Amino acid sequence: MSRVYVFHEYGGPETEALIERPVPEPGPGDLLVEVRAAGVNPVDWKIREGRLGRHNEPPVPMGREVAGVVTALGTGVEDHEVGDEVLGMVAPGQGGFADHTLLRAADAVAKPEEISFAMAATIPVSGTTAYDLTHAIELEAGQAMLVLGAGGGVGHLVAEIGRVHQFTVIGIASQDKRELVESTGATFVAAGDGAAAAVRELAPDGVDLIVDIVGGQALRDVAPLATSPDRIVSAADGATAIELGGSGRTNDPESMEKITGVIGYQVITPRITGEFPLDRAREALALVEEGHAAGKTVIVP
Ligand SMILES: NC(=O)c1ccc[n+]([C@@H]2O[C@H](COP(=O)([O-])OP(=O)(O)OC[C@H]3O[C@@H](n4cnc5c(N)ncnc54)[C@H](OP(=O)(O)O)[C@@H]3O)[C@@H](O)[C@H]2O)c1
Numbered sequence: 431m432s433r434v435y436v437f438h439e440y441g442g443p444e445t446e447a448l449i450e451r452p453v454p455e456p457g458p459g460d461l462l463v464e465v466r467a468a469g470v471n472p473v474d475w476k477i478r479e480g481r482l483g484r485h486n487e488p489p490v491p492m493g494r495e496v497a498g499v500v501t502a503l504g505t506g507v508e509d510h511e512v513g514d515e516v517l518g519m520v521a522p523g524q525g526g527f528a529d530h531t532l533l534r535a536a537d538a539v540a541k542p543e544e545i546s547f548a549m550a551a552t553i554p555v556s557g558t559t560a561y562d563l564t565h566a567i568e569l570e571a572g573q574a575m576l577v578l579g580a581g582g583g584v585g586h587l588v589a590e591i592g593r594v595h596q597f598t599v600i601g602i603a604s605q606d607k608r609e610l611v612e613s614t615g616a617t618f619v620a621a622g623d624g625a626a627a628a629v630r631e632l633a634p635d636g637v638d639l640i641v642d643i644v645g646g647q648a649l650r651d652v653a654p655l656a657t658s659p660d661r662i663v664s665a666a667d668g669a670t671a672i673e674l675g676g677s678g679r680t681n682d683p684e685s686m687e688k689i690t691g692v693i694g695y696q697v698i699t700p701r702i703t704g705e706f707p708l709d710r711a712r713e714a715l716a717l718v719e720e721g722h723a724a725g726k727t728v729i730v731p
Pocket residue numbers: 471472473555556559578579580581582583584585602603604621622643644648665666679718721722723724725
């Protein structure tokens with residue numbers, strides 16, 4: 431048997447539970463993976479609330495991104511072997527907060543030896559999102575990038591990528607995330623009413639890219655700082671970004687390979703701020719659902 435964290439009804443967290451089930455059987459093209467770490471993301475509770483549709487019959491397994499060790503192969507898998515260390519998005523209908531899960535072999539990437547399973551588990555969702563956002567509009571070294579939500583799971587990686595590209599990075603986050611934001615090399619600006627004016631002082635001619643991971647009014651407040659409205663890109667609130675003249679995230683299918691390589695070279699470091707065992711998955715999810723997470727929270731079965 432194998433444990434998996436599920437929800438029994440679309441809605442609030444009350445029906446989340448850790449249950450036992452047989453170890454999943456890999457179908458054609460699948461990898462069976464012993465999970466070593468799984469990243470927790472806002473999308474986990476958004477799925478549970480039904481905000482992305484009600485596609486699966488409960489109990490619905492939770493958790494989208496994992497890193498682990500391959501323990502069995504489905505038919506037709508040629509590029510992976512039992513014992514490989516991999517990372518990836520879990521296969522449709524599967525959950526990552528589990529002892530075992532299935533990945534589509536075609537979507538799984540080798541875990542770099544140099545990084546931990548916990549770090550690797552932050553790549554499939556947060557890492558790829560940060561990569562896509564920072565490459566939506568190509569900036570040159572020295573140009574200014576504003577990160578709205580720079581202290582969160584995606585935001586701190588956006589700031590790190592900006593540093594590697596030698597952009598001038600300004601990160602807006604709440605006061606308690608100052609140290610984390612500054613550790614990425616970004617200039618910290620406190621979130622709130624004075625944020626836009628503070629950024630204007632730092633970048634009087636405006637910023638060449640706004641990467642938004644918050645949305646709503648906070649995005650509207652800083653939008654006029656962009657040198658041009660099409661230099662706004664948002665993962666959190668594509669609708670508002672488009673209304674303002676910008677865009678939502680565009681998924682590049684090669685992002686996972688690319689950001690895995692960069693993190694493998696250890697020029698970018700995912701900050702793991704909370705590690706929870708599987709039997710405390712509820713706490714890990716609640717922490718992220720509160721919306722004030724710093725860096726990444728992972729579940730380590
Ligand atoms: N489209 C996609 O493919 C995609 C992929 C990944 C994530 N997302 C979305 O992007 C959003 C963020 O994801 P995440 O994983 O980074 O979440 P997270 O780890 O929970 O981080 C969110 C961060 O936003 C900060 N924040 C909230 N209000 C703020 C404000 N007014 N100014 C500055 N910072 C503020 C929070 O901290 P404080 O409140 O303490 O400041 C927190 O650090 C979510 O809505 C998620 O669903 C979308």
